[in-house]
Amino acid sequence: MERIKTLNTRDLCESAKNGGCGECQTSCQSACKTSCGVANQKCEK
Amino acid sequence: MVHQYKLNGYNIVLDTCSGSIHVVDEVAYDMIELFHDRTEDELVSEMMAKYGHREDVTEEELRFCIEDIHTLTEAGKLFTPDTFEDKAGTFKARSGNVIKALCLHVAHTCNLNCDYCFASQGKYHGERAVMSFEVGKRALDFLIENSGTRRNLEVDFFGGEPLMNWDVVKQLVEYARSVEKQHNKNFRFTLTTNGVLIDDDVIDFANREMSNVVLSLDGRKEIHDLKRVDHAGKGSYDKIVPKFQKLVESRGGANYYMRGTFTHANPDFTKDIFHMLDLGFKELSMEPVVCAPDDPAALTPEDLEIVKEQYEILAKEMIKRGKEGRGFTFYHYMIDLTDGPCVYKRISGCGSGTEYMAVTPWGDLYPCHQFVGEEEYKLGDIWNGVTNDALRDDFRSCNAYSREECKTCWAKLYCSGGCAANAYHASGSIRGIYEPGCELFRKRMECAIMIKAAEDMDD
Numbered sequence: 001m002e003r004i005k006t007l008n009t010r011d012l013c014e015s016a017k018n019g020g021c022g023e024c025q026t027s028c029q030s031a032c033k034t035s036c037g038v039a040n041q042k043c044e045k
Numbered sequence: 046m047v048h049q050y051k052l053n054g055y056n057i058v059l060d061t062c063s064g065s066i067h068v069v070d071e072v073a074y075d076m077i078e079l080f081h082d083r084t085e086d087e088l089v090s091e092m093m094a095k096y097g098h099r100e101d102v103t104e105e106e107l108r109f110c111i112e113d114i115h116t117l118t119e120a121g122k123l124f125t126p127d128t129f130e131d132k133a134g135t136f137k138a139r140s141g142n143v144i145k146a147l148c149l150h151v152a153h154t155c156n157l158n159c160d161y162c163f164a165s166q167g168k169y170h171g172e173r174a175v176m177s178f179e180v181g182k183r184a185l186d187f188l189i190e191n192s193g194t195r196r197n198l199e200v201d202f203f204g205g206e207p208l209m210n211w212d213v214v215k216q217l218v219e220y221a222r223s224v225e226k227q228h229n230k231n232f233r234f235t236l237t238t239n240g241v242l243i244d245d246d247v248i249d250f251a252n253r254e255m256s257n258v259v260l261s262l263d264g265r266k267e268i269h270d271l272k273r274v275d276h277a278g279k280g281s282y283d284k285i286v287p288k289f290q291k292l293v294e295s296r297g298g299a300n301y302y303m304r305g306t307f308t309h310a311n312p313d314f315t316k317d318i319f320h321m322l323d324l325g326f327k328e329l330s331m332e333p334v335v336c337a338p339d340d341p342a343a344l345t346p347e348d349l350e351i352v353k354e355q356y357e358i359l360a361k362e363m364i365k366r367g368k369e370g371r372g373f374t375f376y377h378y379m380i381d382l383t384d385g386p387c388v389y390k391r392i393s394g395c396g397s398g399t400e401y402m403a404v405t406p407w408g409d410l411y412p413c414h415q416f417v418g419e420e421e422y423k424l425g426d427i428w429n430g431v432t433n434d435a436l437r438d439d440f441r442s443c444n445a446y447s448r449e450e451c452k453t454c455w456a457k458l459y460c461s462g463g464c465a466a467n468a469y470h471a472s473g474s475i476r477g478i479y480e481p482g483c484e485l486f487r488k489r490m491e492c493a494i495m496i497k498a499a500e501d502m503d504d
Contacts, residue, residue, distance in 0.1 A: 019387025
């Protein structure tokens with residue numbers, strides 16, 4: 001594709017099929033303690 | 046839903062529901078924006094009128110671009126329909142009543158007297174207190190008993206200032222280590238400290254047992270000492286910086302966060318970030334103050350505009366230093382695009398009030414550390430468990446889709462609907478919206494994704 005470059009990302013729709021193990025870190029624990037962001041959590045699967 | 050924005054010379058298209066990210070040129074950017082409002086012939090004519098003077102823009106080439114947009118759509122990477130909303134409310138229910146993380150308030154007291162402290166100088170609007178070993182041990186047993194099949198259990202030693210109850214912290218870690226294997230659990234401990242009481246014993250123990258340490262430093266000395274003072278009003282910068290440097294160096298410069306708070310006094314907080322870098326710290330986090338709007342420390346609407354500019358400055362500096370081999374980490378710009386969280390996590394969020402709870406020095410349970418002291422938010426205690434089921438259900442029902450405002454927001458799968466405590470403090474309800482927080486969050490995500498785009502385009 002000449003004009004469009006697609007970055008390599010995890011397909012969220014696919015992750016609905018096999019995700020949800022719940023082992024990943026509680027997002028608020030790691031550093032912020034005052035806001036909510038989840039995208040930086042690493043998948044533990 | 047598609048979100049498009051231009052930042053630092055990059056044209057970025059986010060496909061919210063698939064999580065796909067496209068970096069495009071300005072022609073494709075316009076075509077994607079107009080794609081559903083024009084026929085293909087209209088689109089070609091309009092683009093020819095706007096860009097036809099360019100050598101690389103021909104009618105044939107524009108039709109190739111239209112094909113590419115169709116290809117991406119069919120591959121589920123663009124204009125992906127939202128199939129999550131109907132299921133969103135069921136995601137947290139899947140976990141039942143499992144609890145996997147506790148914030149242990151081992152000390153409701155503090156050796157600093159910072160007037161912006163959301164915990165009211167560590168007391169959480171109550172009496173000064175420290176947690177006994179017996180209460181802490183029961184909290185750990187409670188966590189094990191309620192963790193179901195979850196193996197990784199997280200415990201943050203928090204306060205007030207947890208080092209004011211350090212012996213109990215050490216005893217609790219030793220107790221957890223003595224029982225984790227028999228229960229097939231893996232405890233991950235973190236420590237959040239102001240640094241005043243750090244000594245060699247703290248450093249040795251923390252480096253051995255704490256998977257992460259969060260160190261409070263607001264940046265420049267004059268900024269740090271403005272708020273982070275002892276009970277005699279003396280700034281703590283000179284006392285803590287050498288201790289933090291020693292601790293971080295002895296940890297191999299990893300698994301820590303230097304965490305600052307910025308206020309109305311320093312909306313130009315990148316100066317504080319750069320100061321932290323000058324001090325040798327590279328794992329950084331800087332958070333907007335949490336306080337009432339009429340507090341002198343509160344960020345004003347004018348400050349928010351400055352802060353948004355600062356996020357851009359920070360992102361550009363991060364790219365620059367990364368290229369120079371002087372890279373650093375900013376907590377909110379860490380996005381793992383390939384191995385990041387699944388959609389369950391992205392919809393469910395931090396788990397406050399369900400998987401994550403805070404424990405007071407006397408064993409009461411609250412949805413998270415920011416609700417401690419709000420009596421109506423007491424969930425139960427570590428002996429009888431959660432007794433306020435209605436409150437837990439209320440937190441369980443919070444997710445990326447539970448607020449009307451979130452349904453149309455492109456960032457909802459990055460914030461999961463936002464922080465319940467921020468919403469409560471801003472609106473009086475955990476189902477409310479803290480719009481200034483949302484505004485800053487969206488800006489941070491745009492910057493974080495731009496950094497990824499820049500890294501990718503440079504490869």
